[in-house]
Amino acid sequence: MSKTPDAFTRLINALKVLPNVGPKSAQRMAYQLLQHNREGAAELAGALQNALNLVHHCSGCNTFCENEQCEICADTGRDSRRLMIVHMPADVASMEAAHCHDGLYFVLMGQVSPAQGMDLNHIALEKLVSRLQNSAVEEIIIATNFTAEGDATAYVLSELFKNLPYKVSRLARGMPLGGELEYVDAGTLAQAVYERRLLKE
Ligand SMILES: [Zn+2]
Known part of the structure; x- marks a missing residue:
């Protein structure tokens, strides 16, 4: 003993x-x-x-918050037809600072790693699917990092949305290679959102 x-x-x-x-x-x-x-x-x-x-997870976007919903999800002035998917709460902060997205967010709270066998348990996929049920979402913007993990996560998401009725786009590759959203300046980030590339109509 x-x-x-x-x-x-x-x-x-x-x-x-x-x-x-x-x-x-x-x-x-x-x-x-x-x-x-x-x-x-x-x-x-x-x-x-x-x-x-x-601290727990927001019932809307899955980020950390102290209420039932975070400030962004509770804001009725946001465009609920557009949902941007990011890795971490810090990415939401970067996007908000860049003033380039007036829709809502979903925070995966992680990323898929090809080095670790593409384990999907690191991202909140089930929560994302239930978030989308009966929602007003029409367009999904995949805003994952431009790293191996970000690309893998974007791939998993695009497969998930393949047969679902959403317009899907991903941030433009104007970002520095190996770029993590958190460290990209607001101007570059805004450009990447405006020039996002359509993956599926
Ligand atoms: Zn929220």
Whole structure:
């Protein structure tokens, strides 16, 4: 029977859930927090617990929010006929900053990776399908990244919409190669939306 780890070891193990954090960095972080920044550590613990209690997925677009719906989905002034599909909440922020889309969004909360066997569990496909049922959506704009993962995700989506009655387009390839939406400037992003390429009428 393995004995329960002491509190310090438990903290190190818990820190390993962070992306790109291995045993060594987790150990350094735990030391730093408990030895040099106990106030920061308390704030981190509180903020994490608070977020766990309050943050969930928007019933409309699947992004993180604290209400039933996010501000964009709740805004009746948006054009509900056009739905833009993105990877992450940060992509919605980039699009909003570029002022080039007045429709609604759907956030996949991930991407499909060819390197990891095209596992569809990383994207919220089922939620997307149920979001589209009985909706006013006429046009779908695929706004995935211009990376191997973004291309794979766009492919999966275009296959999904193949026999469904939507006009489907994807952002124009005016974006830098390997471009992640999050890091593209607003002007380039807006251009890519305006010049989007039609995949299906
Ligand atoms: Zn929403």
